[in-house]
Amino acid sequence: MWDWSTFFHYLHSFYLIKGAGISLALSIGAMAIGLLFGTIAALMRRSRHRLLRGPASFYVWLFRGTPVLVQLIIIYTGLPQLGLKLGVISSALIGLGVNEGAYLAEIIRAGISAVPRGQFEAARAIGMTRATTMRVVVMPQALRIIIPPLGNAFNGLMKTSSLASVISMEELLRRTELLIQVQFKVLEIFIVAALYYLVLTTLWGFVQQRLEAHFSRSVTTSDRSRGRAPQTATLGLNQAVLSHDAT
Amino acid sequence: MTPPDDARLMVEADGIHKYFADHHVLRGIDLNVRKGEVVVIVGPSGGGKSTFLRSLNHLDAPDQGWVRIDGELLGYRSSNGGMVAVSDAILSQQRRQIGMVFQQFNLFSHMTALENIMSGPLRVLRSDRATAEDEARRQLALVGLEDKAASYPEQLSGGQQQRVAIARALAMHPKVMLFDEPTSSLDPEMVAEVLQVMLDLSRQGMTMVIVTHEIQFANKAADRILFMDEGQIVEQGSPAELVSNPRNERTQKFLRLVMGNI
Numbered sequence: 001m002w003d004w005s006t007f008f009h010y011l012h013s014f015y016l017i018k019g020a021g022i023s024l025a026l027s028i029g030a031m032a033i034g035l036l037f038g039t040i041a042a043l044m045r046r047s048r049h050r051l052l053r054g055p056a057s058f059y060v061w062l063f064r065g066t067p068v069l070v071q072l073i074i075i076y077t078g079l080p081q082l083g084l085k086l087g088v089i090s091s092a093l094i095g096l097g098v099n100e101g102a103y104l105a106e107i108i109r110a111g112i113s114a115v116p117r118g119q120f121e122a123a124r125a126i127g128m129t130r131a132t133t134m135r136v137v138v139m140p141q142a143l144r145i146i147i148p149p150l151g152n153a154f155n156g157l158m159k160t161s162s163l164a165s166v167i168s169m170e171e172l173l174r175r176t177e178l179l180i181q182v183q184f185k186v187l188e189i190f191i192v193a194a195l196y197y198l199v200l201t202t203l204w205g206f207v208q209q210r211l212e213a214h215f216s217r218s219v220t221t222s223d224r225s226r227g228r229a230p231q232t233a234t235l236g237l238n239q240a241v242l243s244h245d246a247t
Numbered sequence: 248m249t250p251p252d253d254a255r256l257m258v259e260a261d262g263i264h265k266y267f268a269d270h271h272v273l274r275g276i277d278l279n280v281r282k283g284e285v286v287v288i289v290g291p292s293g294g295g296k297s298t299f300l301r302s303l304n305h306l307d308a309p310d311q312g313w314v315r316i317d318g319e320l321l322g323y324r325s326s327n328g329g330m331v332a333v334s335d336a337i338l339s340q341q342r343r344q345i346g347m348v349f350q351q352f353n354l355f356s357h358m359t360a361l362e363n364i365m366s367g368p369l370r371v372l373r374s375d376r377a378t379a380e381d382e383a384r385r386q387l388a389l390v391g392l393e394d395k396a397a398s399y400p401e402q403l404s405g406g407q408q409q410r411v412a413i414a415r416a417l418a419m420h421p422k423v424m425l426f427d428e429p430t431s432s433l434d435p436e437m438v439a440e441v442l443q444v445m446l447d448l449s450r451q452g453m454t455m456v457i458v459t460h461e462i463q464f465a466n467k468a469a470d471r472i473l474f475m476d477e478g479q480i481v482e483q484g485s486p487a488e489l490v491s492n493p494r495n496e497r498t499q500k501f502l503r504l505v506m507g508n509i
Contacts, residue, residue, distance in 0.1 A: 121306055122353035122412075126367040126419060130335050137371050140357050171420035 007188040010179070011195070019175035020196040022124025026092055026171055027158045033097025034157075043134075044239050045109055057104070063102035067161050092171075094165035098159055107153065111146035112138060142213045151208035158200050172196055176208040256281040257317050257454040263302050264311035265295070265478075272298050273309070274478035280423070283452045287465040290475035291501055296458045297350075299475065300427050303456065304345040305338060316344050317422050343371060346416030350428040352408040354400040360387065360411045361396040365420045386414035390444050406437030410444055416449075424448065426457040433489050442468075462505055466490055474498045 010016060037059075044056035063071065076091040086094065115138050123133040165174035176193040180186055258280035265273035272295045280286050288296045301307040303314055306320045323330045333341075354363050364383035364498050365438055368374040374382070387393050390410035409429055416424060426445065430438045434504040442464045449455055449468050459465065465472050468487045473483040474495070482495040493499045 116353075118349060118353035119355060122347075122349065122355065122415075123366075124339070125304060125342060125345070125347040125349075126415070127339050127371040128367075131338045132339075132370055136366065137355055141355075144357070150473050206399060 003185065003188055004040075006183075007192065009188050010185075010192045013192070015107045015179065016172065016175055016189075016192060016196060019193075020200060022175075023158065023161050023171040023173075023197075024091035024200055026089075026096065026164060027154065027161045029093045030096035030100055030161065031154055031157055033093060034100030034104045035154075037098055037101025039109050039145070041101060041105035042108035042112065043106065046112065060102045060105050063099050064106075068099040068160060069166065071099055072163060072167055073200035086124060088167060088169050091167055092161075092169040095167075096157065096161060097166065100153065103153060104150070107146055107149045108142070113216065114145045115141045147215045148208075148213055151204070151211065155201050155204055155208075158204065162197075174225065193205075254294050255317070256280065256315075257282050258303060258456065259315040259318075260299075260312065261314075262312035263299065263309045263314070265298055265302060265307060266310050272478050273302065274378060275312070276475075276478075276480055278456075278473070278480070280454060280456060282454055283334045284470045285449045285453075285457070285468055286456045286471050286473060286489045287469040288456065288458045288473045288475055289460065289462065289465060289505070290473075290481075294476040295478040296442075296475050297427050300425050300456060300458050303423075303425055304342050304347055306347070312379055316341065317417050319344075338369070343367075343419050346419060346421035346423045346424040348409070348412050348416055348424070348426045348429050350402070352405070352412045352432075354408050354412055354415070359399055360392065360403065361399050363400070363411055364415045367415060371419070371461070382418055383414075386418045387411070389417070390414045391440075397451060405433045406440045409433065409437075409441045413441075413448075423456065426455065426459065428458050428460070430459065430461060460505055462490060462502070474501065476501070 008133075041056040041059055044052040045060070047053055072091065072095040075086060075095045076088070079086065105137055119141065120133055123137040124130075128136065161171060162173040164171055165177065168174065172193055176189055180189050183189065251259070256279050258278065260276060260278040263273050263276040264271070274295075275297055276295075278299075288300070290296050298307055302312075303316075303385070305314070308322060313323070319341065321341055322333055324337075325331075326387045332338075354360075355366060358366060361380070361383050364386050365376075365379040368379040368382055369376065372379075382400070383395065385394065387396055390413055392407060392410055392414070395403060395407060400409075403411065413424075413429075429445070430441050433441065438461070442461060445455070445457070446464070446468050457465075457469075469486050471483060472486055472489045474481045474489065474493070474497070476497055480495050482489060482493065482498045489498065490502065493502055
């Protein structure tokens with residue numbers, strides 16, 4: 001039987017709310033690591049030097065080609081065998097972050113590729129170095145294209161972060177399971193946990209809308225003045241991200 | 248018109264060859280441009296005109312041959328008796344002296360007209376913001392667009408975008424200006440406003456190399472016209488010599504086609 005009072009009781013359980021906070025923090029941390037790895041890998045894959053392209057392609061291939069759950073377990077349980085002992089939190093952050101980086105690398109690379117070649121050439125002709133061209137001309141334009149799929153990736157990551165429970169990271173899912181072992185109210189408590197994930201992703205949805213509006217504004221001012229939704233060429237990118245459902 | 252200064256060569260291109268895969272696009276081109284001289288390059292599409300222009304600032308680095316800008320060798324330095332490519336930083340520094348205007352304008356789409364023009368002084372010359380902005384407003388006024396400072400490229404007509412692009416190049420105070428078919432993607436009614444800006448520039452003594460199909464403009468503005476085909480300079484001379492009295496058969500045929508009146 002479904003027990004409403006249990007459900008409402010755990011709906012404002014500080015233990016679970018804290019678990020949700022830990023899930024969010026883990027997702028943010030992993031996203032930061034992912035962005036760092038992803039940006040570096042994206043730039044390396046665009047390099048003219050094979051020595052830079054090769055390792056970056058290998059990284060993307062390896063981490064997109066194996067389940068993140070397996071990666072987490074290898075990092076936490078397997079690496080100590082080689083003398084590399086990582087704590088639970090480090091393992092979760094690194095595992096989720098490095099995996100995410102492989103997906104973000106593709107998103108960032110696609111965003112850079114979408115900037116017309118003439119923009120690079122004009123910047124180079126003025127006398128900008130490669131690095132300045134990237135920073136001043138290419139990245140700001142790529143960002144407008146990257147932001148929507150990046151937002152989707154973070155949404156996915158908040159859910160994928162639940163996998164860290166298998167290496168005993170005390171995030172939302174793990175705390176839910178621990179609670180159930182004591183309380184035996186399986187459905188009620190799991191539904192509460194699911195609602196918390198829903199709250200996290202919904203709140204993020206609002207943030208993402210604001211971000212997208214902000215980054216397309218500077219470019220498509222005329223669209224804004226006419227009150228139209230700015231159009232960016234992100235269809236292919238969104239598809240690339242949608243097919244990435246790691247969980 | 249400022250008479251060209253014979254003593255000073257602003258552009259020296261020496262034996263330029265370029266290959267795209269198996270295609271031999273440039274087959275040994277030599278060109279000297281004196282200070283203040285306006286050289287117009289005409290010729291059929293695919294003849295290598297744009298590639299040659301792009302080799303002059305190493306946007307397409309030549310596979311053989313050298314380019315000197317105001318006496319300075321572009322892209323290479325001598326080392327132990329041989330030649331080695333310079334670093335990206337040094338090549339970028341050398342490119343400051345060479346302004347370039349593209350067929351597709353290539354204004355930075357996330358920047359206003361003013362920011363586009365400021366971008367070089369600010370990010371390359373490291374001027375302070377106030378100086379860069381003064382300079383940008385001055386250049387914008389020179390191309391007659393002082394009221395468009397806050398407009399983004401997509402809010403400007405093609406002709407206006409191209410004038411902003413010229414202003415952006417001029418803000419770097421280049422020694423040479425390269426124009427790669429600057430009016431080819433413009434609607435006919437906007438061609439004149441861009442050509443007028445270029446004509447004014449030539450009268451102020453700017454050294455210019457221009458790839459264009461506008462023969463009338465070439466007639467009016469050029470000190471010298473080059474006819475290029477199949478990766479070579481087929482014929483060159485003053486407008487009077489080349490347009491009115493072409494010697495080479497290919498030149499004659501091309502001119503008949505573009506003048507469209509015979």
